[in-house]
Each structure stands twice: as structure tokens, then as C-alpha cells.
Amino acid sequence: MSTMDKGTGATMRQTAKARRRQAILDHAKRLFAASGFRAVSIEEIGAGAGISGPAVYRHFGSKEDILAELLVGISEYLHAGGAEIAGIGGGSEGAGGSEDAGASVGVGESAGVGAEAREGDPAGVLRRLVDFHLAFALGEPELIRIQDRDLSALPAEARSSLRRLQRQYVSLWVAALRRHAPGLSEEAATVTIHAVFGMVNSTPYVVRRIDTAVVAERLRTAALATLGVADVVAYRK
Structure with a gap:
């Protein structure tokens, strides 16, 4: 076998392994959302991915x-994508990029660096943040349901990472809102942001x-009205 053949074979095995890992995550997400983390067995997860239960432990x-990859992964994706929109850079430590983290749990591509942030348009930043979070909530109601119900099942280290990422995500929204409304206190802005998240996260399910x-x-x-931002799309209709 030539060196090229060996390289191709290795790549194909890596691709197959990655697909199997993703299939495990996708099926586990559906099962956890439908039945709850504690009610789902490894055997059920493996069966949905076309493998035996013990084979899941290879991945x-x-x-x-x-559970940690699903919940911490989506928090990494949201924080990194939100940071890009807000123009603050950095992303999530150890996240491997928002696109990679999002792909593992089924959501779309990276949000992209916000022109609005570069051009000093705080209302535009808030519009993009709303659109970004709304796309997540509409696309991943299962993950929201899993977090609401099964957060306590996360190992302590993963739960700590998730909470840190969530605090950072809220903070960048709060900062964006206060740039748009400088007279708003940090406490008032925090309450407003949590109201938006509560509305957007719960409604699609x-x-x-x-x-x-x-x-x-x-x-x-409704989200833009809560943030005090004009809906420019509505004005175009």
C-alpha cells in the first residue's frame, strides 16, 4: 500500500468516526429531550446511532x-458567536471556535464579526444578537429543554464551565444594551436581558x-421592543 493510500484510509476512518460521534450526540439529544437524561440508557443511545451500547464508550x-458536550458545547457556541457580533473578540477558551462547537450540537455556522460593532451602531449590534439567539432557540428547542431539566446531572466541572460561559454571554448582551441605552443601570440591563432570554427560549417549545x-x-x-430597539425590518414593510 502506498503512502497516499494509507493517508486516504486514515482520513476515511477519521471521517467515519466523526460521523458516528455526531450520530451519538444527535440521537442522545432527542432521547434526553423526550424522556429525560436519567431515563435514557447507553444501549438506547447506541441503538439510535447504529451501534451497541458498549461501543458508545469508544467515543x-x-x-x-x-450531556456535557451537548450543553457546554452550545454555551461555547453562543458565547463565541455573541462575542463576534459584539466585536469584543476572544471567543470561548478551549471552545475550538464557535463554528466547531455549534456543529457538534447541530446549530449553524459562526455568527461572524459584526460590522455594526465596528461602525459604532449599538442598535444594530442588538438586532444581530437577537437574530443570532433566535436562530438558536428556534433550531434547538431540545437543547433548551435538556438544560432546563437536566442541568443538575452535569458533572461539577462541566456545570461550572457552563455557568461561566452563560455569565459571560449575559454580560456581553448587558454591555451591548448599555451602549445603546447609556442611562440604564447594569442591574436594570441584566433584568431586561434575562427577560428577553426567558421569552425567546421558552416560546418555540x-x-x-x-x-x-x-x-x-x-x-x-417583542425582543427588540423589550430592548428599546426599533425594528427596521418592520418599517420597510
């Missing part, structure tokens, strides 16, 4: 490690039988 050390476009439009309008 993850434990069921808790799967509750009203999942309503057309997604309707939910997205109403949530965007």
Missing part, C-alpha cells in the same frame, strides 16, 4: 460526557405547532 467516557415564521417574526419584534 465518550460516560453518558454524562455526552410551547408553541411548536404554530408556523415557525410567525413565531420568529413575533419573537423578534
Whole structure:
């Protein structure tokens, strides 16, 4: 076998392993959301990914490690993507980039550096943050449900990392809001941001039988109104 053949074979094995790992994550996410973390067995997760239960341990050390990758991964994605929009750089430590973290849990690409932040448009930054978070909430209601119900099942270190990332994500939103409304106190801005998150995160799961476009439009309008930002799209209609 030539060196090229060996290299191709190794690449194919790596690709197959990555696909299997992603299949495990995807199926575990559906099962955890539907039944709860504690009610799901490794055997069920493996069956959904087309492998035996013990074979799951070739990819993850434990069921808790799967949960950690899902929940910490999405927090890494949100923080890194939000930081890019806000123009503060840095991303998440150890996240491997927002695009990689997002891909592992099923969400889209990196948010991209915000022109609005570079050009000093705080309202524009808030609009992009709303659109970014809304895309997550509409695309990943299962992850939101898992976090709400199964956060306590995370190992302590992973739970600490998740909380740190969430605090940083809230902080960048608070900073963006206070740039738009300089007279707003940090406490008032924090309450406002949590109100937006509560509304955006909970609604898609509750009203999942309503057309997604309707939910997205109403949530965007309501979130921007809560932040005191004009909805420029509405004015164009």
C-alpha cells in the first residue's frame, strides 16, 4: 500500500468516526429531550446511532460526557458567536471556535464579526444578537429543554464551565444594551436581558405547532421592543 493510500484510509476512518460521534450526540439529544437524561440508557443511545451500547464508550467516557458536550458545547457556541457580533473578540477558551462547537450540537455556522460593532451602531449590534439567539432557540428547542431539566446531572466541572460561559454571554448582551441605552443601570440591563432570554427560549417549545415564521417574526419584534430597539425590518414593510 502506498503512502497516499494509507493517508486516504486514515482520513476515511477519521471521517467515519466523526460521523458516528455526531450520530451519538444527535440521537442522545432527542432521547434526553423526550424522556429525560436519567431515563435514557447507553444501549438506547447506541441503538439510535447504529451501534451497541458498549461501543458508545469508544467515543465518550460516560453518558454524562455526552450531556456535557451537548450543553457546554452550545454555551461555547453562543458565547463565541455573541462575542463576534459584539466585536469584543476572544471567543470561548478551549471552545475550538464557535463554528466547531455549534456543529457538534447541530446549530449553524459562526455568527461572524459584526460590522455594526465596528461602525459604532449599538442598535444594530442588538438586532444581530437577537437574530443570532433566535436562530438558536428556534433550531434547538431540545437543547433548551435538556438544560432546563437536566442541568443538575452535569458533572461539577462541566456545570461550572457552563455557568461561566452563560455569565459571560449575559454580560456581553448587558454591555451591548448599555451602549445603546447609556442611562440604564447594569442591574436594570441584566433584568431586561434575562427577560428577553426567558421569552425567546421558552416560546418555540410551547408553541411548536404554530408556523415557525410567525413565531420568529413575533419573537423578534417583542425582543427588540423589550430592548428599546426599533425594528427596521418592520418599517420597510
